[in-house]
Amino acid sequence: xxxxxxxxxxRKGAFILTSDGVRKRWKVSGPHFAGWEIYHMKGSAVNxxxxxxxQTSGWFGQIIQRSDDGxxxxxxxxxxxxxxxxxxxxxxxxxxxxVYDTSPETGKPLxxxxxxxxxxxxxxxxxxxxxxxxxxxxxxxxxxxxDAALFESKDGGKSWHELAGLRGSDTGPKWQPGAGGMCLHTxxxxxxxxxxxxxxxxxAGTFRTDDGGKTWKPINRGLHSxxxxxxxxxxxxxxxxxxxxxxxxxxxxxxxxxxxxxxxxGGDSWQEVSGNLPTDFGFPIDVHAHExxxxxxxxxxxxxxxxxxxxxxxxxxxxxxxxxxEALTKxxxxxxxxxxxxxxxxxxxxxxxxxxxxxxxxxxxxxSADSGDSWKAIVxxxxxxxxxxxxxxx
Amino acid sequence: MIHVVLPPHLRTLARVDxxxxxxxxxxVTQRSVLxxxxxxxxxxxxxxxxxxxxxRRPMVRFFACGEDLSHEPxxxxxxxxxxxxxxxxxxxxxxxGG
Numbered sequence: 001x002x003x004x005x006x007x008x009x010x011r012k013g014a015f016i017l018t019s020d021g022v023r024k025r026w027k028v029s030g031p032h033f034a035g036w037e038i039y040h041m042k043g044s045a046v047n048x049x050x051x052x053x054x055q056t057s058g059w060f061g062q063i064i065q066r067s068d069d070g071x072x073x074x075x076x077x078x079x080x081x082x083x084x085x086x087x088x089x090x091x092x093x094x095x096x097x098x099v100y101d102t103s104p105e106t107g108k109p110l111x112x113x114x115x116x117x118x119x120x121x122x123x124x125x126x127x128x129x130x131x132x133x134x135x136x137x138x139x140x141x142x143x144x145x146x147d148a149a150l151f152e153s154k155d156g157g158k159s160w161h162e163l164a165g166l167r168g169s170d171t172g173p174k175w176q177p178g179a180g181g182m183c184l185h186t187x188x189x190x191x192x193x194x195x196x197x198x199x200x201x202x203x204a205g206t207f208r209t210d211d212g213g214k215t216w217k218p219i220n221r222g223l224h225s226x227x228x229x230x231x232x233x234x235x236x237x238x239x240x241x242x243x244x245x246x247x248x249x250x251x252x253x254x255x256x257x258x259x260x261x262x263x264x265x266g267g268d269s270w271q272e273v274s275g276n277l278p279t280d281f282g283f284p285i286d287v288h289a290h291e292x293x294x295x296x297x298x299x300x301x302x303x304x305x306x307x308x309x310x311x312x313x314x315x316x317x318x319x320x321x322x323x324x325x326e327a328l329t330k331x332x333x334x335x336x337x338x339x340x341x342x343x344x345x346x347x348x349x350x351x352x353x354x355x356x357x358x359x360x361x362x363x364x365x366x367x368s369a370d371s372g373d374s375w376k377a378i379v380x381x382x383x384x385x386x387x388x389x390x391x392x393x394x
Numbered sequence: 395m396i397h398v399v400l401p402p403h404l405r406t407l408a409r410v411d412x413x414x415x416x417x418x419x420x421x422v423t424q425r426s427v428l429x430x431x432x433x434x435x436x437x438x439x440x441x442x443x444x445x446x447x448x449x450r451r452p453m454v455r456f457f458a459c460g461e462d463l464s465h466e467p468x469x470x471x472x473x474x475x476x477x478x479x480x481x482x483x484x485x486x487x488x489x490x491g492g
Binding site for chain 1: 401402403404406407435436437439440441442445446451453454487488490
């Protein structure tokens with residue numbers, strides 16, 4: 001029977017929740033890396049026991065952890081005894097080293113972006129928000145970081161190099177941090193075209209490469225953001241999350257700061273599909289594993305009140321790819337609920353029926369084993385949940 | 395031998411219990427102690443001082459012999475008691491928050 005492994009990153013450590021395919025009884029392991037912020041964990045599609053984790057701290061900076069046994073044991077790649085010494089006798093463990101590319105050949109250094117007060121500010125690495133393993137090679141993994149940039153490792157996380165063409169695009173000086181920082185938080189890899197990657201940055205917008213990361217272009221046409229002097233500007237939009245179904249890589253869905261959006265041409269243009277949502281502010285958006293037109297969002301009251309409307313936690317589902325939405329409430333608290341659901345805290349499994357999962361800032365991880373019709377909390381009292389990823393295992 | 399006390403989170407990361415003992419070439423300075431520490435425990439690189447600038451991370455402090463040495467130059471000699479191993483070089487995560 002298939003199994004499900006849910007990787008949960010929280011403010012105070014990582015937790016791994018496992019169940020068989022019935023998804024009724026769950027085992028909880030953790031906290032792993034207790035006391036550290038775990039922004040994200042994700043397993044390789046090629047080798048599901050290969051899991052990468054972003055472990056970070058305001059005191060001690062960024063750590064990359066890797067497991068090769070499904071999360072039982074972890075190590076910092078590049079730091080094992082056999083890897084300690086380079087020929088000159090120096091340590092070469094550097095898995096935690098994220099340094100912006102300033103080389104004249106590839107760096108095309110952009111030294112500044114827009115700061116909160118409108119002045120220009122130098123790029124400063126703070127943390128890894130999202131790790132996206134390649135679809136072909138478990139040693140190849142991408143990292144979306146704050147301040148916004150895209151890095152990759154081709155040696156299992158031992159060393160990291162920036163794909164500087166993104167930050168070096170001529171729009172960089174117009175990028176600006178959102179309230180959570182200037183983070184690259186979403187990385188979509190196209191299984192049918194390894195040279196195509198779409199990413200999203202808050203608050204810069206969405207960008208796409210079609211040449212494996214050498215050159216990038218903003219894909220924000222159709223977005224409208226009233227907080228910008230020019231609401232339809234090429235960049236500067238606070239995109240909270242983008243998602244697609246692997247079988248339809250040209251159809252992208254977006255939860256923007258306000259507005260739920262859709263593109264049917266790989267992001268070249270967008271249309272609003274907020275439809276009858278009670279509020280179109282929110283963070284996560286995800287797509288059903290077997291129904292490419294079935295999508296999920298969690299409406300949040302507003303950008304200054306980060307909790308559900310009227311204290312009622314509701315996932316909204318559209319089976320029409322947007323515009324027509326239904327509230328999913330069964331099993332979710334319908335009074336006195338004032339949690340948030342962050343952008344990387346929703347995921348789906350690929351069982352039948354499809355399982356939907358999300359974590360809250362109140363420490364609950366909710367699961368639905370029936371495509372969202374009903375929900376149950378797997379855990380109630382974790383630290384604030386930053387991210388949820390799901391692996392469906394044979 | 396130089397004795398170094400790591401904060402709990404870094405002890406966990408480096409998988410050490412209690413104090414760490416290091417062979418450090420003279421002169422014994424903040425830089426030479428941290429160089430030796432990072433050579434023995436590469437996973438600590440970047441956690442105490444920046445990978446590139448080698449500057450102390452803002453919320454890390456260095457104490458020794460009852461003094462806060464955090465703002466001393468990295469190449470200044472550490473107190474004799476540290477160099478002789480009779481007192482530890484203490485690395486702490488600054489108290490922050492409330």
